[in-house]
Amino acid sequence: MKQPLSFLLILLAITGQISAAWANAILIPMDDQQANHLKAYGIAYKVLKDEQDVDWLLNYRGGSFMVKQTAAIETECRVRGVSFETISDSKAASIKQQLSDPDVNMNVVTLQKAAKIIVYSPIKVSPAEFENTDAVLLVLTYAEIPYEVVYDEEVLKGDLAKYDWLHLHHEDFTGQYGRNMHRQSLTDIKVQEDIAKKYGYSKVSQMKLAVAKGIKAFCAGGGYLFAMCSAAETLDIALAAEGVDIVGSSYDGDGMDPNAQEKLDFTKTFAFGNFTLEADNGYRGFSTFSDINSAGGRGYDQPGGFFELFNFSAKWDVIPSMLTQNHESIIKEFFGQTTAFRKGAVKPSSLVMGEGKTSDRYLYGEMGRGQWTFYGGHDPEGLRGGGGFRNPTDLNLHPHSPGYRLILNNVLFPSARKKKRKT
CATH class of the missing domain: 3.30.70.790 (UreE, C-terminal domain)
Known part of the structure; x- marks a missing residue:
């Protein structure tokens, strides 16, 4: 045995x-x-x-x-x-x-550490059907990554400091309700007016500026900001226009400052400078805010329909290397209210990580102790034009989307930070 x-x-x-x-x-x-x-x-x-x-x-x-x-x-x-x-x-x-x-x-x-994720969206307080096509909400849900939703009140109360990663998408921080009625419903507008009144602001534009400054403070304090579509453009416009009325009478009852353009302060922005505001075209007029948006309402900005990711040194440029990880380096373009960024409007301090033939699509930078990424377009797998832009994308049909991978790179990026020591 x-x-x-x-x-x-x-x-x-x-x-x-x-x-x-x-x-x-x-x-x-x-x-x-x-x-x-x-x-x-x-x-x-x-x-x-x-x-x-x-x-x-x-x-x-x-x-x-x-x-x-x-x-x-x-x-x-x-x-x-x-x-x-x-x-x-x-x-x-x-x-x-x-x-x-x-x-x-x-x-x-x-x-080493899962980031605490929040998405700034009006779905927190109103139906906001258009926001249901927010690409980040879609992909976080599809990838089964938990998140919370905040809106203006949480920012004004200082709650952002509780989190690590903040996303902004199809938003208008200038107080012009997306520049037309197709972007926000009367219910969405009423909610914003009520929040402004509750916190003592006479105009929604003033309240939105306070929110924009709160978001900037979150990033400067060490938070990570990821913005897409019109949020990236209007956030910088609002910050540059602090103390200047850039809102036409069709939105708030009084006219904009005739010298508004000359009074913009580009030192206050994240990514953009040297941009020109678009004139007020009425409540149901054009939805373009400035010439930051290279598409200017054309949907997408080049016949080729593709943009290219830059190849960074994984050992020396670790951050952009993380943010550009992908199985494809050539990615099809996708439209949005702010489709892509005019090259002349991008500050030299902004790092371009992806560009098309005539525009920059994917930017990175630092703000104080924090970092930010701006990504042009609304939905990486959305239709390239025409109808259907209100329909949420079914990601079961796009499990290999390289455009959506860029979003998820940003979700994981804050986890590269060291854990706090337990004392």
């Missing part, structure tokens, strides 16, 4: 070692072998939420993720339809060694 028992113990030990050797890490590829790129980000976020680290392998197989192996994570990947590979510790170490080679444009960034 001793010999068979000893043999059995040795066999169990060997098989146990083999099992341990080949099941110590999970690689989530983000190249063409990935079955669902967007939901893969949700897996990475869940691991962080469970207080485990995620290694982001920059420029390795499309920006893959590597995590410690557990049966729970494997199950979660299978349930969500996310491709993964179980690898040994030695294989994981070999990959990291490969990425550390100074001759290759790759790197490993360890993500």
